[in-house]
Structure formats: structure tokens, C-alpha cells
Amino acid sequence: MAAWKLEENIQRDMEKAQESIELYGGHVLKAPNKYEIRTGVVVAARFADKLRRTAFAVFGGIVPREEIVRATSELNKKIYEALISMGVGKLDIVRITVEAAVEGGRLIFGEPKIEWFVPHSEMQKRLEECEKRFAEIRKRIESLLKEIP
Template sequence: MASWRLEENIQRDMEKAQEAVELYGGHVLKAPNRYEIRTGVVVAARFADKLRRTAFAVFGGVVPREEIVRATSELNRKIYEKLISMGVGKLDIVRITVEASVEGGRLVFGEPKIEWFIPHTALEKKLEECEKKMGEVRQKIEALLRELP
């Protein structure tokens, strides 16, 4: 069972961060001191862990871990609010990309880009609903046109 103690979570994240770097990369150097951090495709409920671990992997030797925790917490709160306003569910699939840099010893994140992957079956259902509605509208228009002299 996962621990909820901050110190144990940070240690686990640092271990997972090294694993993520070795397996996935998770970041791209865009310019000197400017990185693009990516979650990859994840279940929305897990985005925060992925971002924090990637931040530890990229900035672990550059800024104190407390700064990484602080900055990613603020970023995660911002992303969470965006996900809620978009209507993204906990089990929906997303990919999050954000630029990050170190400025004056502080970790600074740019505006996150959120991609929401909608299942094919959900799109088919919406399409069927739209086609049905369009058929109804078409019938009403044709009926109105027949009534005209």
C-alpha cells in the first residue's frame, strides 16, 4: 500500500524519476535552461505523480527537492482546475506538456498544454446523436418548406 507521508513519497518519486529517465525520457531540452516536460499518455488521476517525477528527474541536481515539491504542487493545482473546467474525468486519458526553467533558484513552469483523448466509442455515440438531431431538423425544415405557397 502506498504511503501518504511526504518524505516517503518524495523518496519514492526520486527513485521513480530515475527509472522514468532511463525508460522514457519525459523531457526535452528546448534551449539552455529551458525544458519541455511531458507526462506521456496517462490516466488523468495520475498526472500529478508523472509531472513531479519528471521534474525530479530533470531538476533534481539543480534545485532543492523542497522547491520541486512546491513548484509542482502549484502546477498540479492549476492543471487540476483546468481538467475540471474541461470536464475531464479521473479515468480519462490525457497528455500534459509544460515548459519549465530555473530562474533565480526557483523552478518556474509555463502554461500547461492538455491533450484529452476521447475514446472512439464515445465519439461514435456523439456522432450518432448529432446525425439523429440533424435528421429531425431536416424534417422540420422540409415540412415548413411544404407549407410555403
């Protein structure tokens, strides 16, 4: 596997950012210097690339490239930790939305909103487990109520 090189990856991200603007948008202007950026629906393992490219698309002409790399790197670490704590797998489908602003030449991100899309088959399995557990609890309550004089 090729080594990660900052300049090559920034150039690739900027090219992909332009493509992203033309095809998907990926951001909403909420107020002067305040944006909402979105990954769209992506495989969890690819969220960082998508966020960084969207940030380049939105902020490329506003803040220096190094600032975009720094800020998105910090955001990606935060999101990665959240995904791990939620139990999201690398191949699970997620959508991430985060507000961003430029303040004093720095890119500031708010708290990310993470949506985790669970396949229907998995939800069906979870629902069946919940229904089984609920039936057990109901039986225990009914049994306890019978013991009350």
C-alpha cells in the same frame, strides 16, 4: 491507508524519476534552462505523480527538492481544475505537456496543454448524437425556407 509523508514520497519520486529517465525520457530541452516535460499517456488520476517525478528527473540537480515540490504542487492544482472543468473523469486517459524554466533558482511552469483521449465507442456515440441533431436542424431550415415567399 498510510499517511502521506513528504520525505518518503520525495525519496520514492526521485527513485521513480531515475527509472523514468532511463525508460522514457519524458522531457525535451528546448533552450538553455527551458524544457518541455510530458506525462506520456496516463490515467487522469495519476497525472500529478507523473509530472512530479518527471520534474524531479529533469530539475533534481538544478533546483532544491522543496522548490520542485512547491512548483509542481501549484501546477497540479491548476491542471486538476482544468480537468474538472473539461469533465475529464478519474479513469479517463490524458497526456499533459508543459514548458518549464528555471529563473533565479525558482521553477516556473507555463500553461499546460491537456490532451484528452476519448475511447472510440464514446466518439461513435457522440458522432451519432451530432448527426441526429444536424438532421433535426436541417429539417427546421428546410421548413423555414418553404415558408419564405
